Amino acid sequence: MPQSYSSQSMTNNVDAATFKFSVVNEAIFSCTVLQEAFKRYEPLIFGRRPETLYFHSQARRNVGVSGDIDELVVQLGKPCNDVDAPSLQSDESYKLTVQNGQAMLSANELWGVIRGLETFSQIVYQSPTGGMVVNNTVISDFPRFNHRGVMLDTSRHYVSKKTILKNLDAMTQNKYNVFHWHIVDDPSFPYQSANFPELSQKGAYDPETHVYTQSDIQEIIEYARLRGIRVVPEFDSPGHTQSWGKGRPDLLTKCYSGSSPNGQFGPVDPSNNATFTFLKQFFMEVGNAFPDKYIHLGGDEVSFACWQSNPDVQAFVKRMGYSDYSQVEQYYMQQLLDIVGGLGKGYQIWQEVIDNGAKVQADTVVEVWKAGWEDEMNKVTKLGYKTLLATCWYLNYISYGSDWTKYYGCEPYNFPGTEDQKKLIQGGETCMWGEYVDDTNLMSRLWPRASAVAERLWSAQSVSNVQEATPRFIEHRCRMVGRGFPAEPINGPGFCREEYIVD
């Protein structure tokens, strides 16, 4: 729901045969993002399937028609170029006016145009007589939060590039702007590194079919950029790194039973200097491959048992004078943060890094994921860090019935804290961990449940009434189905005018 939205009953005909997009002062204000967006939205506005393309209405000039819209005029506040990429600071605000045969979309930045086009495509609808129409409407809109993310886990199960791209389209339809790519984890290492090919050669489920090549990644990033979506990769360490050890066994701590290694490996070995040499080279590559300012460094769920069993780490602890193994974790993260910070990158991290007392850059984004998020948000914002909420939105946890209302009702400001603390909340993320999810069910499990989160993160805090949201939510699900996404039914019995057609 836009921040400000007023719609009148007078409608305007929109005829696909004549409709076009135009840009004010096109010479300076034209770039690929705009042109590609226009190409995408034309079929989205007028219907995806031939049988629904009956918009050459025979019954034009209905009672209450105030004009014909022949073009949507786009006015951009500042010149754009082909290297523009969305960032945490992007301005996504826009104004959309449809009045008596005139339609105008204005925005300061490209990203606002992308959001506004999406809104425009949603307010055009098919009239009962078959023609496409749009009501006289005035919208002034901007996101409540700058960071509205979807996290996919491509390690527990491989997710094909095709599905990742399709999911980026679904995200655009829901005004998400960050794809948090939890690309590797314990089970597999599908990232194909240019400098360390052995990582995926040994660590991917299959080194040929279950990998993301550098060109796959560039394609995904560009596809996302055109939709105003940032791609923030997560290379989680020092835990969740079993798959790294397949290609680089020396990176991980050897676990001991008594006085000898037991064949198991633990977290990254922080006592070995070679570890940090490798990480520096590796993250330099990652930093180049993923142009976004931020890299997610993980840092969650580190088990100390293996470190405690290993004589090298024990010696390291003694040498450093540590009293506690959480200091080892702190040491590791500090080294890593300094390396990545030194590359000119910002970082996103899971909450444990802060809980363990590491010092992080001022622009660090801390992601809260554990239960008891209210206290954690209070604590992290008190320390002055930018914060994201994920705890409420673990959509991999499925349950029977209309569970979207639970996600819709989670309000990031509902924690004890001052206004200044709340200003540090950058938004949140929907997480889809991959234990039981792959290409077969990812889309239907994520959508439309993630749409509930999308509205929480975009719309005003006051837009929170489930009863009011329900009919819009149902309509939105069918709109997604109509655009070819297998968004599952989640409000009980019913139907969509266009049902999902299996590809």
Next chain:
Amino acid sequence: MEPFKCHSCLVPIFLVIVGCHGYINYLAIRLPLQGERPPPGSPWPQPKQWQQSPDLLTIDPIKFQFTSDTDCDIITKAFERYHSLIFGYKGLWVAEDKPTLPGLEVVISSKTCGKYPSLSMDESYSLVINNTATLTATEVWGFLRGLETFSQLVYDNQGELLINKTSITDVPRFPYRGSHLDTARHYIPIPVLKQNLDAMSYNKLNVFHWHIVDDQSFPFVSKTFPKLSEKGAYSKLHLYTPEAVADIIEYARLRGIRVIPEFDTPGHTASWGIAYQELLTTCWANGKPGVAIYNKHAEHEILDPTKNFTYEFLGQFFKEVSEVFPDEYLHMGMDEGYYYCWFSNPNITEFMTEQGFGKDYFKLEQYYSERVLGMISDLDKKYIIWQDPVENGAQVRNDSIVTIWKGGYSDWRRYMESVSSKGYYTILSSCWYLNYLTYPPAWRQFYSCDPLDFTGSQAAKDRVLGGQTCLWAEFVDGTNLLTRMWPSASAAAERLWSPAEVRDNDTAYFRLDQQRCRMLRRGIPTEPLLGGYCGDYEWGFEKDEPQLESTERPTTCINTSTCLLSISHYQLLCVVLVLSYLLNSCK
């Protein structure tokens, strides 16, 4: 140097060599999987007797021949289907160092071609794969099950098609193994219904229980009463036309699957009432007809059992249904007949008095069910009903089959005990309500529920005909039906087919994962059971085109690198792995 550890390091190499096609992974490194990984080409559900020799044969897709001693369209079409299921993707090679299996010879001892599958069909078969392969069955239905098994025994190992010498004698434990779909809460498109029939055949399920209409919509197009769907369907796009229904029945028949439609009455009939309101009971409130009371009754609901019109209408309607659906059984529903509306209606009260029913509304329900079931009998059909009328004390005909649906996974036994002790035939569905989502997935529950695991006489147990999964569609449509159904329904399928002793969850996990990956390869979006992957094919990968030319691996050795390529990948991988383990672990 630790020789023992070296030995244990070799385990992964063994796995690479056997090349099983499902690779489920641990949930967490601390939670390694238990159980034994099965050899590749392990069938699901597990046959009654299954002996596998380590001797391997190879298959040449181009030369392989299916032959049959009996002329039958079901057999001919099955050969076509299975040829593409087994060979329908590229990159398959003949293993040159192994003897070639020339074909599969089918012997139908009855020498007859069946028309429609039935409750009494014979699905037993035996399958012997030696230097030649023979599939023997009494009836064509056993042939279909045996051909499915054969197709599962064949596997590809890095592109080489292999099959172990094997001997199988198989027969289902239960004759009724069903999958129920609800196409009223949400419409399910025909292609999805067909995919589900395919998936059923891959799991040897043999009944599609089609809960075709309900309160919410009436997508079935009746020729006798076309208004039912004109008014009662969601839209003109949400219909099952006579042609579509016939198409589904034929599709199922060719796969040995019965289609049993359910037209649920007297409750669950709101959509009937959109076109024919006079069928429904008018509910009363505050002395006025046609008034709803929230959460008690609607304005009109549940068929009016006191009017002759009701029976005349149903008589004509079910006559059509009995002609459209060839199976000897119809499912007559009869669940959840809530009496509130009947209580409220003075005409019904009067009727009760006339009939001497007093306040016993179950007698009214019994009256209704007797009349309707009698009508079905007169149409020469048999019937299945949900447990409710029996539970309410209604006497239904004693040859009725009763579907037990209450009690869930933990509490179904008392219902089974009570219904089966009354002498009715039963089908269990309580354990297999797949629409109730859980996290993590509950396949172990589905797998371990045994329909005979209740206290009762041998005679009572003999009356258990099997079981079925149910997928009620409140939250299911074409977007998620198949993933919600599979592989959960596979777990139930093995329970209903295989001997009761086949029950080790941990070992079944791996075989089920193999089955999941096999189903993916065949085009069913079967969702994952746990982390991991499916070899070189996943859902979402580009589908292969079948190869039509040579099946010989290129073997020209011009220089060392091409010579190396002529060694199969796994041999090469094996050498590399052995070397690396020797270098790393054993120094």
